Amino acid sequence: MSNVLTPTSALPIVFSSGFESGNGELVSLSKTACGCDRVEVRMTADPWSATDGHALQWFYFRLSHVRGRPVEVALVNAHEATFAKAWEEYKVAASYGGEDWFRVEDTQYRDGVLVWRLVPSRDCVSFAFFAPYSSARRAQLLADVLATAD
Template sequence: MTLRISSNFDSGAIEVLSVERPDDIRLRLRADQGVAGDGAFRQWFHFRLHGAAGQGVRMVFENAADAAYPDGWPDYRCVASYDRRHWFRISSTRYENGQLIVEHTPERNSVYYAYFEPYSHERHLDLLGRVEMS
């Protein structure tokens, strides 16, 4: 199955450099929209990987050293979810030589990865609906 990465959804953010092999996925943190140059803020990522069930993937964020807070990478653990409701930490996340490296073997063909558990607009609307009903 062909590997694909998408981020065209609420809070999606990543630049894909290469996704040809599961053991050599190359990514870049995308700068927040509306800020360019030296003031650009990079830290957040959120994307979906499709087609890697049962395969060991190695994702390298090549520009992690350029993040807004690179001192936050040591001891950091990426989060992942198969359903966008239940999130878990990827223990094999490490920061070395200015790169964030995440290694994981997805159990399913579709898995979401993020900097931390996203609070989507959809989830916000669910909360508003519950408040209105109470």
């Protein structure tokens, strides 16, 4: 069995945020001078915010067809975030399956843009502000609690 990654570069990168708690709009896809795939994304305001309905901090989206491809993702409106200073020491959360999450060490906030780089080891990778807590996970927790209650 080989540890060599086989790039899926013959297929175009697919961006998606149309799922539970997904947030992000694709701005552009391009190649950098070094040959990385650059994905530019914008966060959208959270209409369900407990404050004024315009909180801007959460992002959660998925990229497909990226295994073995150097990817550079830029959150182009990070400077507009409700708590923009939070990006200064921040590392993006990433997951290959939605269960286990890790931090992307190569994350930088510069000139109002949050940029991270990764060579994904799987075909699909999700990125988020932090690991999301899905309604299915909540339902399972409640079921577990009820099953142990006397």
